[in-house]
Amino acid sequence: MVRAKYAIPGLLVILGLLAFYFFFPSEEKKIKKQFVLLSEYASKEQGESTFAMAHKVKNIGPLFTDKVRLQIPDYELSGSYPRQDIVNYALRARLSFSRLSLQFFDLVISFPEKKAATVTLTSRLTGKSAQGEEVDESRELSCVLKKIEDQWLFSDVEVIEVLKK
């Protein structure tokens, strides 16, 4: 009886904490969610339908700010690009792969300003090109996300050179 007396409030406290955790996520969690969404929208399964592709590509745009600074020498991307260009690049990249998976690992998040976050991470792109070639590339990235209308949006993406030829 005594145990039950303490068990119920204890359970309620745990449930309350869990509810708080899920309904009021931390800024880090919100940022990680953006990476999960980007990974989901950029990735492509074999035999993906046109409808699914259009839906995913359409959702990539709102993850980015109006102007995005890219520094990706491997793909000859350097400078500031409008959001629509990012969508077009994503569409082109998806079309050149029959299967594509973009994953993000080891995110290190810092907040140099209240409404800006810097994230360094490892990205891994695997898949099969339309010509049947297997692709497996890993890169270290440095991204800046800005908080606009309570949404963390990608504003800078830069590849960090780990091996310099």
Place this chain on the structure above:
Amino acid sequence: MSPGIERIRQFFFPSLTRGFLLRVSVVAFSAYLFFGHLCIPIFIQGKSMEPTYRHGDFNFCWRLRYIFSNPKRNDIIMVRFTGTRVMLLKRVVALEGEWVEFRKGRLFVDGREIHEPYVRFPGDWNLSPRQVEKDCIYVVGDNRSTPIEDHHFGQTHLQRILGGPSW
């Protein structure tokens, strides 16, 4: 119940005593420390180190390999990105201050050709001479059959070396 059967039962279904829980905690913590930070299990993916290491091989990254010394030429090392989830497996071909170049697939360090018996899939790479910067090493994969543009190799900082494969 006979003592033998009782002992077997105790082995598979132990009583949740304080001593047992303590032993389990110590084993779990030690395993986490050892396999999470000292000897990290890895699956090799990619063909850049073939035939020395093949795609799909299993190994461990031994983190203490370079704790008291720096890598030497011909050592195989692991280069980290942001964390330890993804790493590159490469061979050291040149050290700090040395000049490295490729001429028709042959490796030259400080102008002298380096004998590379581990290269079974040679290529025709050409790379103009470049000096390895301070606190850096130059790493390349053993499989040189891919075009030079597609092979991920080059100079990296010593701080990025995570360790070496266990075998």
